[in-house]
Amino acid sequence: AKKDGRGCYRFFSPEMDTDVRLQRAFELQLREALPRREFELHYQPIVDLATCRPCAVEALVRWRHPEHGLIPPDKFIPVAEEIGLIIPLGEWILATACRAAADWPSDIRLAVNLSAKQVVAGDLVEVVRRALADTGLPAGRLELEITESVLLQKDHDSLAVLHGLAALGVHVVLDDFGTGYSSLSYLQLFPFSKIKIDRTFVAELTTRADCAAIVSSVTTLARALAMGTTAEGVETWDQVALLRVAGCREAQGWLFGRPVPAAALSFEPAADCAP
Ligand code: C2E
Ligand code: CA
Ligand code: CA
Numbered sequence: 457a458k459k460d461g462r463g464c465y466r467f468f469s470p471e472m473d474t475d476v477r478l479q480r481a482f483e484l485q486l487r488e489a490l491p492r493r494e495f496e497l498h499y500q501p502i503v504d505l506a507t508c509r510p511c512a513v514e515a516l517v518r519w520r521h522p523e524h525g526l527i528p529p530d531k532f533i534p535v536a537e538e539i540g541l542i543i544p545l546g547e548w549i550l551a552t553a554c555r556a557a558a559d560w561p562s563d564i565r566l567a568v569n570l571s572a573k574q575v576v577a578g579d580l581v582e583v584v585r586r587a588l589a590d591t592g593l594p595a596g597r598l599e600l601e602i603t604e605s606v607l608l609q610k611d612h613d614s615l616a617v618l619h620g621l622a623a624l625g626v627h628v629v630l631d632d633f634g635t636g637y638s639s640l641s642y643l644q645l646f647p648f649s650k651i652k653i654d655r656t657f658v659a660e661l662t663t664r665a666d667c668a669a670i671v672s673s674v675t676t677l678a679r680a681l682a683m684g685t686t687a688e689g690v691e692t693w694d695q696v697a698l699l700r701v702a703g704c705r706e707a708q709g710w711l712f713g714r715p716v717p718a719a720a721l722s723f724e725p726a727a728d729c730a731p
């Protein structure tokens with residue numbers, strides 16, 4: 457038994473001991489992954505729903521672990537945030553993605569995910585400014601995706617940071633819309649140029665009338681606020697048809713392309729863009 461901070465006794469079983477040791481080993485390997493160049497970015501197209509032509513590409517990080525193979529971001533980003541690694545990792549992601557995007561056709565934008573920890577770190581605007589200057593990527597071609605968790609950071613002026621980013625000329629995008637608890641007033645308060653509709657709504661679009669109603673309401677609201685909309689997780693043409701009716705502008709999902717390494721990225725329109 458071990459005494460914890462509040463003077464209570466907590467019992468550690470041998471399995472919990474092993475769990476803690478595994479967790480520490482995982483953190484150590486994660487810290488070493490950056491200098492060992494084990495992270496890689498995969499890229500997924502975002503298409504214009506009118507033409508099915510790619511208009512942007514989202515960078516998605518993966519960890520190529522020497523023993524366990526490719527590890528998805530959901531498995532290590534939360535740990536990277538806990539141990540502070542997300543700051544240097546986030547800078548690497550931004551610089552690497554901007555360097556790749558500088559070679560793409562000039563009408564293709566780059567979308568990069570930001571952790572809430574990067575927004576509160578203090579020098580995000582300078583980090584972004586430097587990534588653009590170093591790679592020559594025009595600010596207008598960069599979209600920074602943040603989730604509602606950023607808006608809920610108490611005691612921090614996230615609003616000023618997001619305005620600083622917008623002042624650079626980059627687009628600030630609200631990711632995973634509909635999954636959190638933030639109020640609609642945030643849409644008015646923060647300088648978003650686009651809303652990404654979470655794939656949980658898209659997944660049920662063809663089977664649940666309430667999901668279709670939510671998607672229509674979000675696109676209508678976005679249009680009224682002069683913001684764009686991207687539907688995430690689009691896997692079928694039936695979903696595309698309903699998204700077009702709802703007035704959604706852009707879509708991303710396996711139907712149009714899975715995330716792939718930079719060298720495998722194609723900017724060709726989807727072969728079968730059902731009208
Ligand atoms: P997200 O930003 O919502 O990214 C979209 C996720 O949906 C990606 O998962 C993508 O592979 C997956 N996806 C795309 N199309 C489809 C589809 O048609 N069907 C289904 N079922 N899934 C689809 P991924 O790459 O595993 O990333 C998961 C999350 O990890 C991301 O969610 C994002 O929150 C985070 N993440 C990824 N890369 C980064 C990064 O560079 N920095 C930070 N801070 N977070 C990242
Ligand atoms: Ca995203
Ligand atoms: Ca998302």
Ligand code: CA
Pocket residue numbers: 632
């Ligand atoms: Ca997500």
